[in-house]
Amino acid sequence: MAIEGFIVPAEEQVAVKKKTLVCSTWVLFSRDGEKNLLDLDKYSILRRLRIHARDLRILDPLLSYPSTILGRERAIIVNLEHIKAIITAEEVLLRDPLDENVIPVVEELQRRLALPCAPFEGQGDEDEQGGAQNDPQFVEEHEFPFEFRVLEVMLEAICSYLDARTTELxxxxxxxxxxxxxxxSSRNLDRVRKLKSAMTRLTNRVQKVRDELEQFLDDDEDMADLYLSRKLSSSSPSSSCYAPNWYPASPAVGSKVSRTSRASSGISNHDENDVEELEMLLEVGILLSYVFCCRLR
Structure with missing residues (x-):
């Protein structure tokens, strides 16, 4: 006996697939602070930023991944409590910008990125730096990288958030x-016991953020991997044209492309290992986390 049925047209199949895609709200900031509110599904994000699906899963609020910062070939994945973002050398995507805890981060990013970027003041002769800062080429070469300007705002925001939670407790x-x-009394004992449990949970959250920052601070190569602007400017044309074909394979392959491009461009080890900007940024976050832990003891 023949089975009766009908064939669904291809157009309707595509329409059904599009309806099943779950979109989430993101805010996109460009280098100059221009803001756009977007509803994106995961495939649009993967195509746009060329990151891996497992990296995007880390930013899913339903999966409750611990705080982490991941350096990839073309992006930095930031998952710090409620702050979930993807930073590239040219733009940043921040998830759930309408959340009450994320709104201050959005406002601060918009304010900071709209300001002109000042050059990084590292160690050296102040007189020489003062004269060189009048040179446009010097300013362009020594300006604070875009990805670190964004990361600075996010670290300040998470420290302020944890400080507020500590003060409440x-x-x-x-x-x-x-x-x-x-x-x-049993009532007072139960109240203190609950507060003690809340302090323990908050201490663990602060400790996780601190451990993540210390992990980068202990490894110059890990810190160098976060210099997206440096990697972008140092990539040779031959390596960059092949990068899109290599990159979706795996993070390991992506890192090989990065090392190959940096080696072929003739960058010195001194430049690659110059991580003073990021060191100063991470040290502030670690210091504040120690303060929070001391207050919670």
Whole structure:
């Protein structure tokens, strides 16, 4: 007996597939601070930024990945509590910009990126630097990289957020301890126990952020991988034209392309390992995390 049925036209199949794609809200910032609110599905993001699907999963709020910062060939994946972003050398995508905890980050990014970028003031003769800063070529070569300007805002935001959570717990903990001291009861003991558990959870969250920053600070090569602008400018034409074909394969292949392009462009080891800008940025975040941990003890 023949099975009765019908064939769904190809156009309708495509329409059904498009309807099943789940879109999320992102805000896109360009280098000059121009902002665009976008509804993107994961395939659009993967095609636009050439990152891996597993990197994008880290930014899924439903999966609850721990805080992490990942350096890729063409992007930095940032997952710090509620701050979930993809930073490239030219733009940054920030997820859930309408979330109440993310709105301050969006506002600060818009304000900072609209300002002219000042050159990084590292170690050296101040008189020589002062004279050289009048040279447009010097300013262009020594300006603070776009990806670090964005990362700086995000580190400041997460530190402010954790500081606020610590202050809230302190304001609840001290009265609870005073009340327990004056009157020992099951109700007061239960209240202090819950506050202690909340402090332990917050301490673990702060510790995870600090460990992630310290991991980069302990390895110059890891820090050098975050210099997206440097890698972009140092890539030779021959290596860059093949990079899109290599990149989707795996992060390991992407890193090989990066090392090959840097070697072929003749960059000195001194330039590759010059990570003073990023070191200063990470050290501030680590110092603040130590302060939070001390307050929670």
């Amino acid at each position: 302190e304001s609840d903990a001290y009265p609870a301890l005073d009340e327990l001291t004056s009157k020992i």
